[in-house]
Amino acid sequence: MRIGIIGLPGSGKTTIFNALTRGKAQPGGYSAAKSANVGVAHVPDERLDALTSLYNPRKTTHAEVTYVDVPVVRGKNEGDWLAGEAVSQLQKMDALLLVVRSFKDDALPHVLGSIDWTRDIEKACFDVQFADISLIDRRIERLNAGMKPLKAAEREQTQKQIDTLRKLQADLEAGTPVRAREQTDSDRRALQDVFLLSALPLLVAVNTGEDGLALAAAIEQEAFTLLKGPKTGAAAICGKLEAELAQMPPEEEAEMRAGLGAGESGLNRMIKLSYQVIGLISFLTVGEDEVRAWPVPAGFSAPRAAGRVHSDIERGFIRAEVVSYDDLVAAGSLAEARKRGTLRQEGREYVIKDGDVVNFLFSV
Ligand SMILES: Nc1nc2c(ncn2[C@@H]2O[C@H](COP(=O)(O)OP(=O)(O)OP(=O)(O)O)[C@@H](O)[C@H]2O)c(=O)[nH]1
Ligand SMILES: [Mg+2]
Known part of the structure; x- marks a missing residue:
């Protein structure tokens, strides 16, 4: 799952890339990077947090999304940014993330001469x-x-x-x-x-200044209306602030976020949206060793999903023991879920659902 970041020069692509992936790529200076920046974001999942408290495993593994910050071309005209090498790199992606600038900063002129993010969405789509x-x-x-x-x-x-x-x-x-x-x-x-x-799903990150924080919901609604269509999504992200927060130790970051009084960050919404527009869901596995979210395309059968864990499990698939996340939390343990009858036995035809906690039985 690779998502290509696109947008007009100076819109904040590299800044948002750093925020999403906790990266340290150099922003500014018109695509300072000659090659693409590639980084990974963990998909936030409250269910994993709850299961981690329940199981206290040695390790918790989130699903991941890869972001690629493709350097834009500086063409003859200020508005030329999508050509040649950038296009061929983007053709390999599973989705696009368009960054549009809504932050104001007189020291950084906009390539089109004024700040107007809805115009920029229309231009980029064109x-x-x-x-x-x-x-x-x-x-x-x-x-x-x-x-x-x-x-x-x-x-x-x-x-x-x-x-x-x-x-x-x-x-x-x-x-x-x-x-x-x-x-x-x-x-x-x-x-x-x-x-x-x-043809690719399209996400839009509206890169707001800090004053955009309070307007996030309204901005997202407006972007959503503009995009209409299926396989699209939008989030307002305060790029500069988020990039700074991403470099802080976790406790300090949490303290800062609480101080800002914002709810869930636009960044988290964006990562979750990225995952959804590609059509991915997560099934979960639990144990003392590891609590983990496994990404699979919606519609995968149990054996195919098992193949994501290990090809042997797909090959030797016998059946899957499945309990929904909610039922597991209500029961408190797999053993109790079994007693209550909420842990089901499912065969080869079963289609894995988001939030299924699964134990595969197999023999090779
Ligand atoms: N004030 C303010 N400045 C920002 C914000 N986001 C990005 N910038 C600044 O805008 C400039 C351009 O940001 P980049 O992240 O490099 O933008 P880019 O789209 O990657 O630029 P190119 O790769 O050159 O096309 C940098 O100087 C950033 O520090 C923001 O939310 N607020
Ligand atoms: Mg850049």
Whole structure:
């Protein structure tokens, strides 16, 4: 799970990257970094905290999300930022995180001359869709070039693919990102080997100054309305403050947060959203050694989920003992849950749900 961070030059991408991953990448100076910054964030999960108190394990392991801070291109125009190498790096991501600037700082001029984060969202979406239109053009050129030696039936297939791509392109030109479409089978086939950026889930981090803290809910609502569509999400994050908090020892950080009087941080909301828009859920395992959250795509069967723990467990899968997190906490232990009948035996067909506490039985 890799999420690519994008946004206009100077919007605060590297600052937010540092906040999300507790990283120490150098912000400022127009993409000081020549290569991408890559870092990992732990997905906050209150259930893990509660299970850790219950089991007192040697180790607690959170699910993780990887963030990639892709350096933007400085083009001829101030607004050019998405081109060439940046596009090919982003094509490998599972989702995009767009950072837009809403903090005010007279010492740092905005590349478009004024602070207007909703305009920046619209511009970025336009630029992403424009990049996709070019990617489709190139794909169609290549398909056309390869037509000649094909047999009639193959040629017809390729022509169908080109027609579908043209349709996608027309929609992009009309402002509809690929993610907002109901995808047909022929869409899926045509998209298989052209990785379009607007097909990826899109998150927006509105980078506010400290005065944005009180407005977070309103900002998020406004961003949400603007994005509409499925596979999108938004959080207001005070980038600079969060990047500083991320460098503090945990106790000091907690004290500072309490002092600020804010509820859950935008940062936590963003990490959770990142996890959700990619379509991941967590199942949990417990024990004296380790309490752990395991990320799996929604819809995974029990044996496939078991394969994430170890391939042997998938191969030798017998059954899974499953209790929901709530039922386990209510019972206080697996043994008590078993007595109460809330611990169930599930077979190969069982679809793992978010918050399932699972013990796999297997033999190899
Ligand atoms: N006052 C204030 N300054 C910020 C905030 N977030 C970022 N900055 C500053 O804005 C400048 C640009 O931030 P970066 O994080 O480097 O932005 P970026 O998007 O990575 O920039 P490029 O990689 O050059 O495109 C830096 O000087 C940051 O310290 C904020 O919330 N408040
Ligand atoms: Mg940067």
